[in-house]
Amino acid sequence: MAMLLRAISLQLQLSGRQVLDRAELYVNEGERVAIIGPSGCGKSTLLRCLNGLQAFDQGKVGVVGEHLLPWRDLGEREFERRALRVRQQVGMVFQSFNLFTHMSLRENLMRAPMVVQGLTRDLARERAEILLRRVGLADFAEHYPQQLSGGQQQRGAIARALAMSPKVMLYDEPTSALDPEMVSEVLAVMSELSLGESRPTQILVTHELKFAERFADRVCVMNAGRIVEEGPPEQVFNSPQHPLTQKFLRHFV
Secondary structure, eight states: OOEEEEEEEEEEEETTEEEEEEEEEEEETTOEEEEEOSTTSSHHHHHHHHTTSSOOSEEEEEETTEEEOOHHHHOHHHHHHHHHHHHTTEEEEOSSOOOOTTSOHHHHHHHHHHHTSOOOHHHHHHHHHHHHHHTTOGGGTTOOGGGSOHHHHHHHHHHHHHTTOOSEEEEESTTTTSOHHHHHHHHHHHHHTTSSTTOOEEEEEOSOHHHHHHHOSEEEEEETTEEEEEEOHHHHHHSOOSHHHHHHHHTTO
């Protein structure tokens, strides 16, 4: 299995605080990885570094053949050029849905493939309708975001990220803004993406530990800016080795 993504010894200070402290992450093609840990430990920041939304002070990120280095090594213009190429291969779903409120759901899915990939309107529309069926929103294609529930908006955001045919999907707490009854419909869509031959590599930051246990091939535990333990879900959740993992999981027993 080929390695698709690697983050090597990432360091980042923000406002004088060490947010990432030699963080390392290696992910293989098709793998499903869940990153868990206490609030403020650097999970979301690490995720944002993987697609160039957050620059870092030291280290290296390699994603689908592209390499990101610190701004001072590349220069801001070259960093942004590389980050844009990475984002064409890496879809990201945020806590807030970030759909364009002035566009219908179908139009939200069509825009990036037309602007970035140069798809014709007909092809972009065909792709959008396939994805809306895939996430159970075919009947809502003409709806605007404000006409949809939170769960529907987040499923639409997942479909919009998939519209670029990414090799990697990143999820930053995708259910944290949802009411409990809407969480399961979003998690079901993420699980469904793992089926079939064209499944993307998926990396999930979450506090939904039960879902992480079911969803992930591998669970990574972060604390104070670095991954302190990783392994199969059954090992991490049932027999954690690191004292910080044990302390974190005790809060959820």
